[in-house]
Amino acid sequence: MGGAVSLPCTARSGQGTPSRLEWRFQGSGTTDFVYYGDKLTDRYKDRAKFYPNELYLESVTRKDMGAYTCQVVGNNGLTENTVRLIVQVPPSKPLAQVPSSVTIGNRAVLTCVETDGSPPPTFKWFKNDMVMPEDPKTNTLFKNSSYTLDPKSGVLVRSQA
CATH class of the missing domain: 2.60.40.10 (Immunoglobulins)
Structure with a gap:
């Protein structure tokens, strides 16, 4: 820019x-x-x-x-x-929106928001300093996890157990 x-x-x-x-x-x-x-x-x-x-x-x-x-x-x-x-603009620091508490067995929605980047950035989520794969079944460390992750919107949804 x-x-x-x-x-x-x-x-x-x-x-x-x-x-x-x-x-x-x-x-x-x-x-x-x-x-x-x-x-x-x-x-x-x-x-x-x-x-x-x-x-x-x-x-x-x-x-x-x-x-x-x-x-x-x-x-x-x-x-x-x-x-x-296409005008490229570096992304700003994203804002993570995480619920303060979730009852065990309930659905949890975590969002990551960034509105400055152009073209729009993609998002990655980390758990214990490890990148979470889009599909948890593709990684042995996450295969028992039940979540969906959209790298374009920044939304991570932990499914109900």
Whole structure:
């Protein structure tokens, strides 16, 4: 995050100068113009540079993550190409939510939450300094355990005994 990125435009107009070239951004449910009417739009004018074959973004943030489409209209009609930008953000310290007590034989749900990482991180749970496998039946040390573990959501559920 905070670095610069160059997005290539491989769409071509055929012979001569294109009659129209524009860049659009689609992300988080919105579509905005980046370059339209031969100029950068207000949102991008202070942090982007336009070149005929690329769009250069300075100081990218998580909000810049999405699809950028370069559209060219010329002698051969309309052509376009889309570049997907993924902004990587390191995860923050996760927050484990563990019940303070559980009655023997009852179900227990433990969660691990982290909302800063991009792309979203995966989670591992440990018991006595040992990584717990997703499927307890795959490890002799955990084969008698009854739990489900989802590394994508960070949820560990101890089943009822």
